[in-house]
Amino acid sequence: MDQLLTYYKAHGPVALSDVPAVLRNLTWKDFDPSSNCEWTGKVFGQLYRWGNNGVGMLGMSTYLMAEFARATAPVSLANVTGVQIADWDAYVYQTTNITLYYLGYAIMPAECKQECCRNLKWEGNPDLAGIGVYAAYIIQATLTAFFFLVCAYIDVRAYCRWLWVVWRWEREHKTQPKRSEIFQILKDKYPPNPRTASLRARFDRCLNAFWISSFYFALCTFIAAITITVAENTEANTALYSSFGAQFSGAVIGSLWPWYRNKSQRYHLVTFCLWLMVLSMAVVFVTFKVALYVPGDDDRPSYIFEANCLSNVELETFSDILTLVVWIMCLILAFTVLVLGILTVWRAYSRRGPRRHLFLHMRWFVSLFSFGVLWYSFVSFVQVRSTMASFVDEDYYTENEWGFGQILAVVAWLPMFVEFFRVWACTLTNTSYLGKNLYDANPMLCLLQGMRWRQHLCPGFGNSFSFERPIQAARADCPQRCKIRRLYV
Template sequence: MTSISNLSWVPPANNVSSLQFDNCDIPSEWLSNYFRARHEWPMNATKNMLLAGYHQYWMDSKITPPTPGEVMNWFFNTTLTNDDDSVVKALTKYTNTQCLDKFCSLLPWQGNADFAGRGMLATYATEAVFVTFYVVVLLTAKAHRSKTTGKAGFGRIHEATRESLRAFLDAALLFAIAMLVAAVYNFGITLYDSDKAVTFISSIMSAFVSLFSILPAIALHSSASSNLRRSKTRIWIWLLIGSLTIAMMGLGLFTYGSIRSRYKKVVQLDSSGQLLFEETCLDVDALGMFTGLLVCLFVILAAFVLIYVIFVCVWTQQSKKTGCFAKFRTVWTAFAAFGSMVLMWVAFGVFCYYRSHMDSRAGDSNQDHEWSFGQILALFTFVPVVIEWVTIWWEGAEDGLNGLMSDQYKVYRNDAVSQVEVEEVHEFKA
């Protein structure tokens, strides 16, 4: 009896050049089905793959093509009986080298909508635009104080910006805390249950956007923090943000090895397609660079905090002195606000670039381009800030701020309060 491997139509299975396809539909469908089925052979896709891939080889060699049954008999005899994976390697190599884009689009990769969804991207952009507006107005007012006291034009814009800063800063701080808590959860779940561990790019992206969310708060705080009250409360909030940041980076470093080792163990058995997409379809060098930029962003934030702590300690000791030190304080806060704003836009650009890179090979299952209920809620985080700014700009600071309190209290300007006190003293003497 003639051995199946000795049949004249049997192609050199380990030679990828023997495979030829008119398009990438068949090989991509075969390999995606193969991984989705946890390495169980998709019968129909395998048959179509072999008949289509080696058809040109049989024609060029003037060999009568075998029947589908003969092809399947040869394939399973070679693969299962003889434990020869050369055919599978040839088919896989061809798909990965010639049809990678099509293959990746068929994997059910869902993306990272919680951090990179369209709604979240709009939220980041909205916050960045608002922060830029606030910082530019407040720093311009500091540089030209004599020109910002009017009730019209820029003076009115500055007044609305200054008096609505508290609400914006509180919203930015709350948003940063929420992003940090989500990132800590992403890393922490890996320690709790490795089977529920998030993918590598999801963990890196969550860490990056959580650090990014701190920059707007720093820019706002530095631009006019000296004009705000409740400073002690904000100190505790910043301590909470610092603690969450340290916890997130610590968990990230601790779980990095665990996530990578999990890749090696289960990536080939991942029927969901999440790990396989990241391992096969994403540029390893690009992911490494993204990780490096994450570390750089953390180092910059840590350096900023260290300088700020040193500055506060020195300022506490020199609080009764003026002159050069007071001038340095003004320059430092302006530099911190402007530098944080620039770094915020750089980080946002980096995030958009890598988000676009990850989506370039994704298919219809990618949820990054969809809106979710949570994303819409996140976008509306800063709507009250806009309402307050418009109200103060339209009605003026006193009337606008009066609307924030009950009718039991009333807001006066400091100079107006002083005038009222003087009049009361004169009336008392009279």
């Protein structure tokens, strides 16, 4: 069938006598789009797929408009041809200036929203929510949960042992025990196990590798999110995905930060990096809230999809989530300032006394809060992604396709898994531990480190290892093939 633009140019003005009698008293306002969602969706997609500039209307075929009119008319149009319906449309435009194009938003009833949105042929946002990025988030969430639960178990177990010794001593002696006495009891009751120490050392090295990889990944995510949100006229879905990605990446770092250890690591350096990442999160969320209310360009298909399928309806569903995102960001900033301030004052003016327990409490607050934010961000990301995917035609949807960027997002984590394999494939002689003066060190930091040792063990030790045994004597017990290397943390 001819397009309407071609038809109007060929026929010119239309007289009332050219309009069928059944249509003379009708306009497009009298039609009911909700009576047939299939044809309503097709017409809506044609009108707005190319933007609100009239191209969709003029490019529509007379067949499509005729079928839509027959399906939604208040009277039967079985005996009316498509040419007659086109004449009627031209006549209505001449007399009332009302066309199907000007009723575009009106022909998207709630009952037909699914069909209308699918016919917009929106491609999705594969750069921010593609299957590769989604898989990378799943990898991070899974590994973070694993490391967090293991570290939490080790710390809680060590702290419970400490509390049990204190409680038992107070019950028997009616006095507060000294730290040296607590250390001696713990040393006698829970002697170090070389095999457990070996597993813990390798576990720590894997955690360090994952934390460093997540740190660089989060830094890149922040830079990309800020750039795409600030430098461009960002659509709502792009800003939404950017904010959730930045929030998720930062939460991964915060969840495992208290257990990250490196031989040259200093807490103030890592805390400074963490603080920079929190500031980056603030910039992302502020710009996201601003971008959400910036009017978009009507000629962009992505904006048409948002305006008709997300902003007016679906983003209202997520209004509580968006508000909660902002409040979480404010809480993170306030809490981080408080923690950094207290930690700085404590480390500067106090090196002993019961205030050492503050560090234990603060690290748990940071870790638990970040762990909650991590899963909240991940679940919200999945919810938004699945909701948007339900309004997209699968033939045009690209978020579930494996492209170059999607494969790269997953392969980028391959070096981390190679490091995991290298750590666990090493022999026991290549494993290092914390020092032998375990119970002479800072008590709370020893507990926070999960009761680790700074000794090099070898298979010849067996059960003969003790804290008092000097490393020179221990070396004599080792087989000739066992070489004890230099100490390092």
